[in-house]
Amino acid sequence: MANELQNRNNFFDNLMNMRNWMNDDFFSNLTPVADHMKTDVTEDDKGYTVKIDMPGFDKKDIHISYANNILTVTGRRDTFDDDADKEGNVLHSERRYGQMSRQYRLPDVNRKDVKAQYNDGVLTISLPKLNEKDDDENRIDID
Template structure:
């Protein structure tokens, strides 16, 4: 079911990127509007867990927040200005790297919230979200004598 939800989301995103007016929408707001390149994500699902991998280049680990609530994983963070963006001499020809606050949400149901693990290394955030194990019925039938 989760894959069906993600497929629908990807179909909408693909449609927006294919439409010439929607594809240029971010340029209306200037360089600080998050682009499609922000927080690129891969999600894998197995019988036991979800594995989420988010590209977050040039983010400082202390500026990344991860939360899980109501079946939704939220990854957010902010990236400060780049040291080499200073253009006092007027020599920057093009600048495509974005700075500012970024966030993404992912619907991942039935996760064991207490055992979520995250690791950030070389600009990639890896999150493992174990699925809830089915609770077994601990009751048993007692015969009446």
């Protein structure tokens, strides 16, 4: 009788684990992309610093652009190593592949002096602000 009760409890535990796993998998597809590119943006008098968590990306697959006061960061991951067994079965995988992109409105950036580094899965972008001298270089006076 005790063995039967133990088997029933294990069965219900397994059902609950399966339900949680299915819900997690279903709702993970509804998670916004921003959830996978966690970002910190700081600002001081001299410029902005943007730090983005992008673990698992190759540096060559990260693209950064700045135009019209918008910083755009795009990362692409085509494949990843999986933990499949000899038959190729994977019970559950939460790692993603494909393309992710984020945009940040950061006005008055001196595009010529923007710097980026990628270390240990964190992309750090330094965006110095335009000073008055830089801004005047693009100004055209009318005679």
